[in-house]
Amino acid sequence: MYRILLSTLLAVCAASASAADDPTAVVTQALHKLAPNTKIESVAPAPLAGFYAVVADGHPVFVSADGKYLIEGHVYDIDARRNVMDDAMAGVRKQALASIPASKRIVFAPPHPKYHVTVFTDPDCPYCREFHKQIAEYNQLGIAVDYVLFPLSIHPGADKVAQTVWCSKDRNTAFNEALAGKTLAPLTCPNPIAEITSIAGSIGVNGTPGIFADDGTLLGGYVPPAQLAKQLQALAQPQTQPKSAP
Secondary structure (H helix, E strand, C coil), rough: HHHHHHHHHHHHHCCCCCCCHHHCCCHHHHHHHHHCCCCCEEEEEEEECCCCEEECCEEEEEEEEECCEEEECEEEEECCCCHHHHHHHHHHHHHHHHHHHHCCCEEEEECCCEEEEEEEEEEHHHHHHHHHHCCHHHHHEEEEEEEEEEECCCCCHHHHHHHHHHHHCCHHHEEEEECEEEEEEECCCCCCCHHHHHHHHHHHCCCCEEEEECCEEECCCCHHHHHHHHHHHHHCCCCCCCCCCC
8 A cells, every 4th residue: 555655646746747847838827827718829948037938829928937927018138129028929920921921912022132021011001101102212222022911990991992902903003002092993802801810910910010020020010111121131140149048
């Protein structure tokens, strides 16, 4: 009997140690205390010692290695002058952006682009229109712009305009006209707008324009051409700062 009890105790201890060593188990248990239906999408060492970077339901948070503490919001690396919380979302955003094929984008690109961005755009968004007014300048700076249509619910009728743009024989021309404020004759056809809207929600896009680099970095909303080129050039530089493990 003693041997049976000892064996059972050792097995329970081994199972507990195994669970404690599993970051996903620790994180899942901790987050499910707050929100039982939370979907854990990724768990990785955070650049903050003693924490894991977690993406849950499309939002980044940091959870302590012991499951006791959660950090939500901005966490700044003062020396690097950047929000390291964005790093937790970069991989998820990269995967989501890669899932949108070229056939579901409207592309404005120079012959030999140096850089590439994906822009979630709404034809009725003032800042989207301001961005597109300068599309030639972005292209001249070597930036290829892939637009994906993401009409916002706060702009009544924007979904119909976006659908018309997509269903036009010449989407680029129709996009130019829509962003210039021209009224287009309504068209209907199968389109990727609902799919793009779902993807936008999964990576936290809730406004337009939403500008992303291919690596998942959020570059901002409206960003002037020279500033965007500078940001992309900086991203292209090798990253030398190591990330600390928990």
